[in-house]
Amino acid sequence: MEFQVSNKAKMLTTVLMAVGIVFTLVGVxxxxxDHQLGTKIYSNMLVNSFFFFGIGLGALFFLALQYATETGWYAVIKRVIEAVAGFLPFGIGMMLVTLLTLSFTHGGHVYMWMDPDTVAHDSLVSGKSAYLNQAFFWIRTIAYMAIYFIFWRGFKNRSIQQDQNADMAIDLHFKNYRKGAAFLVFFAYFSSTSSWDWIMSIDTHWFSTLFGWYTFAGTWCSTMIVLVTLTLYLKKKGYLPKVNESHIHDLGKWTFATSFLWSYLWFSQFMLIWYANIPEEVTYYLTRRDNFxxxxxxxxxxxxAFPMLILMSRDAKRHAGILTFVGLIIFAGHWLDVWVMVMPGTIGPKASVGLLDLGMAVLCLGFFVRVVLTNLTKAPLVAVNHPFLDESLHHDI
Known part of the structure; x- marks a missing residue:
């Protein structure tokens, strides 16, 4: 069945973007x-570009994970994953615009290590300049983006070829299997180093060896929320008739599991830094504990608490209303997580969630939803020649 973006969905996403623009302008x-207005704009650009880029990347990671593990259950919702992963080129564009803007403004009071005066007068920042310098930063950033784009493009093209040529389906499957495993190797390294470069370097004096995994867990959880919500939306609209309660249950389990993974890493990072009580580590938490x-x-x-209290039971993971309600709350919570990672280090104690912050978030949300829905129209909703499609259609747990 071919998907068409409804007029209501087009109107809703247009309204979201329009409201976002109005809120942003009013906030400005x-x-x-305010002498920090420019920093607020740059900081919000980073928060939202990183958050939504991360969801597209998280979907690409989840797709590669299914390929590498030769999972069967997901085949019937493969196109949903691909539609979300299809936001990645737009997310890359948003990130590049943001990072270029910060580079041209010597960090824009977001990346203090980009400011020559700070490097000259701060011995700690100067000591990290072999890694934190613009030339090496851009080499790494371009490498991340190029690798992610190449793998996304390859998965997308092979998925279409698989639909068009049943005789090649098995060969393409094994190629995806190999490419999926290769992507996971790159992602295991890049997901950490990119979070150090783009987020952790905001607080240049601070570091955490768990930060990359912590950031990844939040991104993965946000991605799973989008996947389960989008699948439920399509089911409600009469699409994906072969998606059953077991598929929804599995998506609910992934949402539950990744939420707990993020919580575990949040506590682990906090507990280890609190217990060691080393000055260059605790500064990050003191800023956030005292002022936010x-x-x-x-x-x-x-x-x-929300996933623990509400999503624990089997029935809750199969209930569309509960999954949507909890998912939207956790989704907002993870946007706040990124906000808290960025704003205290750029704006300082005076930072607060205002119209400018909400406006840019709503604008990007409307754009993200429109792109994902449009991606769903570019291929049949079911990958007809996937080798595990029959297994997925008979998935029952």
Missing amino acids: VMAMG TFLYFGMFFINF
Whole structure:
């Protein structure tokens, strides 16, 4: 069955983008005269480009994981995963625009290590300049983006070829198997180093060996929420009739599991730094604990307690209303997580979630949803020649 973006969906995404633009402009006008206005805009560009880029990348990772493990159950929702992964080129564009803007403004008070004056007068920043310098930063960034784009393009093309030529389906499957395993090797390294480069380097004096895994867990959980919500939306609209409660249950389990993975890493990072009490490590938490107590610990409560209390049972993971309700709350919680990772290090104690922040987030959300829905129209919703399609159609747990 071919998917068509409904007029209602087009209207909703257009309204979201329009509301986002209005909120952003009002937020900018209200902040006129604030010497940190430019930093607020740059910081929000980074928050939203990183958050939505991460969801596209998370979908690509999840697709590669299914290929590498030769999983069968997912075949009937493969196109849903590919549609979300299809946001990756747009996410790459958003990230590159943001990072170029920061480079041309000597860090824009976001990356202090890009400011020559800071490097000259701060011995700790200067000591990290062999790694944190613009030339090496851009070499790494271009490498990340190029590798991600090449793998996404390859998976996309082979998926279409598999639909068009049943005789090649097995050969293409094994090629995806090999490429999926190769992608996971690159991703295991890049997912950590890119989070150091783009997020952790904001607090240049601070470091955490768990930060890359922590950031990845939040991205993966956000991705699973998008996948389960999109699948439920398609089911509600009469698409994907072969998707049954067992498929929904598996997506619900992934959402539950990744939420707990993120919670475990949040606590592990916090506990180890608190216990060691080393000055260059605790500074990150002191800033957030003292000035953003409600947001910081409230965000952890949202992302941990809601899935634990509501998604624990088997029935809850199969209930569309419960999954959507909890998913949207956790989704907002992980956006707040990225906000808390960025804003205290750029704006400082005066940072707060205002119209400018909400406006840019809603604008990017509307754009993201429109792109994903449009991606669904570019191929049949079921990958007809997938070798494990029959297994997926008879999936029952």
